[in-house]
Amino acid sequence: MCLSVGEAVEACADSAARFSEATGHNVRVVSADSTGRYALERYRALFDVQSGRIDVLQFPDSWIPALGADLSTMPEPEEGAVIPAVLDAGRDAGRLVGLPQHLAITLLFLRGDVVADDPHAWSDLRQSLLAAPADGANGLAVGAAGPTLFPLFLDWVYSFGAESLDDHEPLVEALTLMNGAIGTIAPASVVSASPQEAIADFTGGTSAALIARSTALKSVNSSPIAQSVVTRLRPQAADAPPQAPMMVTTWFTGVSRHSRNQEAATQLAQFVASEPEQRRAAEEHGLAPTWQAVYTDPKVQEISPVVRRIAENIDVMVPPPIKRYGVNYLDLADDVATAVRKMLNGEADPETTARVIEASVRRASRQVD
Secondary structure, three states, X not given: OEEEOOOHHHHHHHHHHHHHHHHOOOOOOOEEEOOOOHHHHHHHHHHHOOOOOOOEEEEEHHXXXXXXXXXXXXXXXXOOOEOHHHHHOOEEOOEEOOEEEEEEOEEEEEEOOOOOOOXXXXXXXXXXXXXXXXXXXXXXXXXXXXXOHHHHHHHHHHOOOOOOOOOHHHHHHHHHHHHHHEXXXXXXXXXXXXXXXXXXXXXXXXXXXXXXXXXXXXHHHOOOOHHHEEEEEOOEOOOOOOOOOEEOEEEEEEEEOOOOOHHHHHHHHHHHOOHHXXXXXXXXXXXEOOEHHHHHOHHHHHHOHHHXXXXXXXXXXXXXXXHHHHHHHHHHHHHHHHHHHHHHOOOOOHHHHHHHHHHHHHHHHHHHO
């Protein structure tokens, strides 16, 4: 089961085909939309009846608490081969249940022919976009509809120096700037725009900047405006510490505990998550790898700006706080996204929104305790 995430589904299917050719195993690839919880609920429905229909499955880090008990224990990669924080995110109850396959970070895509400066802070970006000509590409595109909003917002909060969602002062500061951006550098429609619509606005010449996860890279680089696009890591708040954390989300490959082909399924999972396959996915599909050695490869760095940017900041990359909230993480993500959308719709101010978010955090924490 390959999830439809940017170029990931194509990379996953290509890798499975190479495994089939190399080993002689018959591999049937099916795909599922990762938007929302449809694929997660489909997985859980199959696991509830101990179905062996799926042997190997892809899943994001946020699904591990819900799926872990039904996943087989995977062989450990060689020590130090995979980014440690990313590998640790694949554990459930002390077992490695997912092999990291690729990761995503927040990127800022800029029209270099419109925004001349390299913004190091959000305030720099705001000034540059306000100065853009009104009769051309201008403004900031953000897809705030659907589950993509939460990782974008959480990383936005991190960029203000926050270490968690209940870090009050940077949380309010982040919400205030986000709220002020709507109507000045970003249209009110960001609340209902999907990530795909935001990408289309940018690549279609409507917007001068785009904030998106790095899985959007291939779509941007294959667009008509690709030659004028400059790719940067997302900025930070002007007064944030230099080493403020940057959030990295990870897609894993694991084996169903109910598979009747455990040995072959484990071999397939190890193959698609292997260093050579991740190197190929970085070169051909623009996907960020999880193997540390790929980040030092000059060829990959030259082909993929994402790899180069991550390599420069790998020490400050942190996974989402999934382990802190466990199975409550997804509900917390929905609650926070709902609160942020209400603020952007003018239904609440930043201070009130911060209190709502902090209450959601306390509720999720109590349920875990």
